[in-house]
Amino acid sequence: MLNYNAAAALFVFSTDRKNILKKENFYDQDISATQKEAFMVTQHTVYLALGSNLGDRQTLLRAAIQELQQIVDIQRISSIYETEPVGYLNQPRFFNLVCYGKTTCTPQELLKRAKAIEQQLGRQPSVRNGPRPVDIDILLYDTRILTDNTLIIPHPRMHERAFVLVPLTEIAPDVVDPRSSSTAQELLQSVSLDGITRTNVQL
Numbered sequence: 140m141l142n143y144n145a146a147a148a149l150f151v152f153s154t155d156r157k158n159i160l161k162k163e164n165f166y167d168q169d170i171s172a173t174q175k176e177a178f179m180v181t182q183h184t185v186y187l188a189l190g191s192n193l194g195d196r197q198t199l200l201r202a203a204i205q206e207l208q209q210i211v212d213i214q215r216i217s218s219i220y221e222t223e224p225v226g227y228l229n230q231p232r233f234f235n236l237v238c239y240g241k242t243t244c245t246p247q248e249l250l251k252r253a254k255a256i257e258q259q260l261g262r263q264p265s266v267r268n269g270p271r272p273v274d275i276d277i278l279l280y281d282t283r284i285l286t287d288n289t290l291i292i293p294h295p296r297m298h299e300r301a302f303v304l305v306p307l308t309e310i311a312p313d314v315v316d317p318r319s320s321s322t323a324q325e326l327l328q329s330v331s332l333d334g335i336t337r338t339n340v341q342l
């Protein structure tokens with residue numbers, strides 16, 4: 140691994156001639172804490188599932204993705220699927236999608252930000268599995284297995300939900316659920332695809 144000086148020197152070398160001259164006076168104290176952090180922060184790969192079944196679902200999912208971009212460098216987004224409600228049946232159909240990207244957030248920070256986005260987009264307290272403008276679930280965080288009072292990763296119900304596994308398999312068929320060691324496409328084989336329709340709705 141490069142030390143700060145070496146990394147910073149490389150950075151300087153890769154820019155213009157004026158900066159190359161600067162290198163001669165380059166000492167450790169020239170690097171701010173922020174620059175050090177920029178060299179050291181770890182990127183984590185996260186998979187998120189989004190759902191919406193209240194209001195203008197397309198606009199709400201678009202807004203949620205835009206907000207998430209502030210904290211996750213989103214690399215891929217699945218199609219939008221229209222899905223029959225699962226769990227609590229007497230509610231409108233959902234739009235569901237899955238995305239993945241890189242973040243420097245810890246799992247708890249990510250959960251906090253996701254919950255804040257849900258609220259910002261109008262989510263009110265409701266029954267479990269009930270209707271909501273936007274729901275954001277953390278499916279996977281690197282290959283971590285984590286269980287605490289407020290957060291379980293991998294998401295404890297992802298393996299049984301076609302509305303998650305279908306879009307997940309579309310964008311990452313080989314991603315592995317570290318709890319079962321099965322890939323997304325393997326998990327998909329164990330669930331019914333009834334009630335899942337791929338749409339042409341664009342974000």
Ligand SMILES: Nc1ncnc2c1ncn2[C@@H]1O[C@H](COP(=O)(O)OP(=O)(O)OP(=O)(O)O)[C@@H](O)[C@H]1O
Pocket residue numbers: 250266267268269274275276277278288289290291292293294295296
């Ligand atoms: N992986 C996870 N992603 C998001 N929330 C989680 C996760 N694990 C645990 N939770 C907790 O679940 C709580 C309830 O979340 P939420 O209200 O979105 O549930 P739900 O959408 O009704 O049901 P489900 O969790 O089955 O999708 C959250 O406040 C959060 O603390």
Ligand SMILES: Nc1nc2c(c(=O)[nH]1)N=C(CO)CN2
Pocket residue numbers: 189190191222223224225226227233235267268269274302
């Ligand atoms: N089709 C569908 N059903 C659900 C969904 C969802 O996103 N899509 N979310 C739930 C609670 O998170 C409960 N039921």
